[in-house]
Amino acid sequence: MTVQAEAFVPYGGVEADANWVEEVRRLAKERDAVLLAHNYQLPEIQEIADHTGDSLALSRIAAASDASTIVFCGVHFMAETAKILAPAKTVLIPDARAGCSLADSINGEQLREWKAQHPGAVVVSYVNTTAEVKAETDICCTSSNAVDVVASIPEDRDVLFCPDQFLGAHVKRVTGRENLHIWAGECHVHAGINGPELAERAAASPEADLFIHPECGCATSALYLAGEGAVEPERVKILSTGDMLHAARETQASSVLVATEVGMLHQLRKAAPEIDFRAVNDRASCRYMKMITPAALLRSLREGADEVHVDLDVAARASASVQRMIEIGKPGGGE
Numbered sequence: 001m002t003v004q005a006e007a008f009v010p011y012g013g014v015e016a017d018a019n020w021v022e023e024v025r026r027l028a029k030e031r032d033a034v035l036l037a038h039n040y041q042l043p044e045i046q047e048i049a050d051h052t053g054d055s056l057a058l059s060r061i062a063a064a065s066d067a068s069t070i071v072f073c074g075v076h077f078m079a080e081t082a083k084i085l086a087p088a089k090t091v092l093i094p095d096a097r098a099g100c101s102l103a104d105s106i107n108g109e110q111l112r113e114w115k116a117q118h119p120g121a122v123v124v125s126y127v128n129t130t131a132e133v134k135a136e137t138d139i140c141c142t143s144s145n146a147v148d149v150v151a152s153i154p155e156d157r158d159v160l161f162c163p164d165q166f167l168g169a170h171v172k173r174v175t176g177r178e179n180l181h182i183w184a185g186e187c188h189v190h191a192g193i194n195g196p197e198l199a200e201r202a203a204a205s206p207e208a209d210l211f212i213h214p215e216c217g218c219a220t221s222a223l224y225l226a227g228e229g230a231v232e233p234e235r236v237k238i239l240s241t242g243d244m245l246h247a248a249r250e251t252q253a254s255s256v257l258v259a260t261e262v263g264m265l266h267q268l269r270k271a272a273p274e275i276d277f278r279a280v281n282d283r284a285s286c287r288y289m290k291m292i293t294p295a296a297l298l299r300s301l302r303e304g305a306d307e308v309h310v311d312l313d314v315a316a317r318a319s320a321s322v323q324r325m326i327e328i329g330k331p332g333g334g335e
């Protein structure tokens, strides 16, 4: 699924024609399509979408939408999740080559082998997984409800948590659960936002809040810095992308260091223009998210491509775990 950056040529070139905004709106209306965009999308894609949000909010919006077509501006597992939740709808992704290194870190066969080693364990999979993995899962979660999902499982049951090791460590820390077994997968973008880099940035801006996505390699370091007194503990916030927006509206800080994919800065700056938001690592850009260009979106709406299909048997088995995911946790996280 995931393509190499060198092999990637964006659809229709990088630039769309000057009137692309009007054209997208016209075509979306013609197709009775709702446009959903993840918080990591290019700013112009976020701006044209009917809804932007985190993975959980967009899944809930997809499940509840009246539109007959969903155009998912995000990566492939997100569009696949929308198709599982709304099987009667047409689901399009502007470029099906937009994969995810984290979703690629476990497949169905690997999960089946892991389950065989832990009979009776409850499987919790992050939404960043393929439909095949979701079909082997008891409950899916996103970063905004992972703690609630694990807390909903009886304490005496072993839990297999996959595939993100940093999110798993965060959930283990918050729930204090020793019987949580964690798969050693990671997202190459978030794993690259490292502890030493964060420590250096935090030392240079002692007044700043730290907003850290739990997929980041630096999440443990941030809590260590707080524990050591290098950063005030109340300034360290481990948050999903949707929760970062809520925190931006509530904080009294005048500057915030943000540890996640850089697309997030667009919504944060819109939510709180008076705050100085800076990326901990400004090279933390997800090349898969950025495959969804205006030209790709136009092509998608004109051609009805790329349509997302999920094998009916896999979708039926994945559906229960995804339904549980959207039922657990607080509302919010999308606009």
Ligand code: 13P
Pocket: 039, 053, 054, 055, 056, 128, 142, 143, 144, 187, 215, 239, 240, 241, 242
């Ligand atoms: P959330 O939007 O759920 O925080 O997920 C982040 C992510 O990495 C999606 O790929």
Ligand code: SF4
Pocket: 075, 099, 100, 101, 102, 103, 128, 187, 188, 189, 190, 261, 286, 287, 288, 289
């Ligand atoms: Fe996947 Fe990481 Fe990109 Fe999110 S940022 S889509 S987890 S590769």
